[in-house]
Amino acid sequence: MIVRALVCAALLLAIPPAHAKTAEDWTIASLSADLASGRATSERAVRAYLARIRAMNHAGPRLNAVIAIAPDAVAQARRLDAERRAGTLRGPLHGIPVLIKDNVEVAGMPTTAGSLALARNDAGRDAPLVAALRAKGAIILGKTNLSEWANFRSERSMSGWSAVGGLTRNPYALDRTTCGSSSGSGAAVAAGFAPAAIGTETNGSIICPSSMTGLVGLKPTVGLIPRTHVVPISHSQDTAGPMARSVRDVAMLLSALIASDPADAATADAMTHARDYAAALDPAAVKAMRIGVLRGGSQPALLARFDAALAVLKRAGATLIDVKRPPMEGMSAASYEVLQYEFRADVDAYLASTRPDQVATRDLAGLIAFNDAHEAREMPLFGQDIFQMALAKGGLNDPAYRAAREKSLRLAGKEGIDAMLTDNRVDLLVTISYGPAWPSDTVWGDQYEGPGGSTGPAAVAGYPHLTVPMGLVRGLPVGLSFIGPAYGEQRLLDAGLAFEQGANLHLRPDFRPTDDAGPELEPATQ
Numbered sequence: 001m002i003v004r005a006l007v008c009a010a011l012l013l014a015i016p017p018a019h020a021k022t023a024e025d026w027t028i029a030s031l032s033a034d035l036a037s038g039r040a041t042s043e044r045a046v047r048a049y050l051a052r053i054r055a056m057n058h059a060g061p062r063l064n065a066v067i068a069i070a071p072d073a074v075a076q077a078r079r080l081d082a083e084r085r086a087g088t089l090r091g092p093l094h095g096i097p098v099l100i101k102d103n104v105e106v107a108g109m110p111t112t113a114g115s116l117a118l119a120r121n122d123a124g125r126d127a128p129l130v131a132a133l134r135a136k137g138a139i140i141l142g143k144t145n146l147s148e149w150a151n152f153r154s155e156r157s158m159s160g161w162s163a164v165g166g167l168t169r170n171p172y173a174l175d176r177t178t179c180g181s182s183s184g185s186g187a188a189v190a191a192g193f194a195p196a197a198i199g200t201e202t203n204g205s206i207i208c209p210s211s212m213t214g215l216v217g218l219k220p221t222v223g224l225i226p227r228t229h230v231v232p233i234s235h236s237q238d239t240a241g242p243m244a245r246s247v248r249d250v251a252m253l254l255s256a257l258i259a260s261d262p263a264d265a266a267t268a269d270a271m272t273h274a275r276d277y278a279a280a281l282d283p284a285a286v287k288a289m290r291i292g293v294l295r296g297g298s299q300p301a302l303l304a305r306f307d308a309a310l311a312v313l314k315r316a317g318a319t320l321i322d323v324k325r326p327p328m329e330g331m332s333a334a335s336y337e338v339l340q341y342e343f344r345a346d347v348d349a350y351l352a353s354t355r356p357d358q359v360a361t362r363d364l365a366g367l368i369a370f371n372d373a374h375e376a377r378e379m380p381l382f383g384q385d386i387f388q389m390a391l392a393k394g395g396l397n398d399p400a401y402r403a404a405r406e407k408s409l410r411l412a413g414k415e416g417i418d419a420m421l422t423d424n425r426v427d428l429l430v431t432i433s434y435g436p437a438w439p440s441d442t443v444w445g446d447q448y449e450g451p452g453g454s455t456g457p458a459a460v461a462g463y464p465h466l467t468v469p470m471g472l473v474r475g476l477p478v479g480l481s482f483i484g485p486a487y488g489e490q491r492l493l494d495a496g497l498a499f500e501q502g503a504n505l506h507l508r509p510d511f512r513p514t515d516d517a518g519p520e521l522e523p524a525t526q
Helices: 004-011 028-037 042-056 073-085 128-135 183-190 207-212 247-257 283-288 300-315 331-353 364-373 385-391 399-423 456-461 489-503
Strands: 066-069 097-101 139-144 196-201 216-219 239-244 290-293 319-322 428-432 465-473 476-483
Touching: 028 042, 028 247, 042 066, 042 073, 042 097, 042 139, 066 183, 073 139, 097 183, 128 139, 128 247, 139 183, 183 196, 183 207, 183 239, 196 207, 196 247, 207 216, 207 465, 207 476, 216 247, 216 489, 239 247, 247 465, 247 489, 283 489, 300 319, 300 428, 300 465, 300 476, 300 489, 331 364, 331 385, 331 399, 331 456, 364 385, 399 428, 399 456, 428 489, 465 489, 476 489
Parallel strands: 097 139, 097 196, 290 319, 290 428
Antiparallel strands: 066 139, 196 239, 216 239, 216 465, 428 476, 465 476
């Protein structure tokens, strides 16, 4: 039986030393330092991560976080080690292993989005964001599991499950959700399978899994990171983003990912915002910040954590101002309409771009038919009602689509986040990311309990959103969210680093089977 006090004490550890000795302790920064000093090589690091994945992904706690290993992972490491010995360094990520969510194309590996329909989908090309990582010296270690089709198949879905990868399990309590859809990226980094991973978000799919697995996650401004050759949901809201163990690591990854891509019009101005976000980090900048506090939720332990986090920011010098959420009634419904229209158009375009000898389904209608034909394996837990609703939508010239997009964008941006920032004269907003992880439930599906409202406005407006671990609730991680205006990443990272340093927490999972145990749940008398 789990003794709760001992478990919680074991989880709240100090940040590991600058030169970590085991794979599960490495951050990007500490591994980079070890590589520079000769204490480690990239090949040794890759082999250590591969051994840990073998022991824990489909064995041991069976996390199902990694869906495939790059066949040339060791060869990549050897090449980058050789470059280092020759005095050639591509940048701060030189020789650092990174995992990629399996809706992002990587040459030589299938990109499945978790679906059997895409099981052979290897176009032999890198998505531009992957090419950007390689150019900076990153090693592509493998692909991570995800909620199938990025959790946009059914309203009754169970986050973290895909037909290809199975159910991703939360390293903090194996029967709890990792949230979606970057579930494998969150679980893998939390479990020490790599120092960092790339996730994608349309609404919550970086922030939620990062919050629930004790990571730092950044959903950047839409248009900073190219989306070409990424299996889409919505060109209005989709973006990739970094997930790692520290604010500095996330800043390092963000700096490497920014690129302009002629095939992605949203990135036309991306390079005007390119910089070394890690080098520019300044936690002291929080002393000049006015931060708007968005309160919500009712769970006492969660609210206590939030109050403690606010106290850390206040001690760091921030000025905190309580802010009321403006009425945004209808934003979520309008955004949901937009996503259905855009998914119909965008997934059709993506499927049409795949090789017919690898992907037989060429459009959404064909995908629905495929799932019906493979119901036992593709739909054992939930159906495809969202697919069917999207198929019924018209084109992007439909007045209903245009009206929904205008309404959702206005409520989330001008009348939402922009109004809160301007009317209260604050630089950014802070709130609870999500409540603690709920049980993975094959009967009822996802149960988004907690304060809510943290991801929707920033996702719809396309604004940046950073989550940083703020502690544990009954042994489960919860995150603190920083939200700001478009291209406000540096300010969010500065505030996040100030909190991270002031809180001095670093969470580590213990892979316990469940959180629903402990002496407090047993009878007072036998």
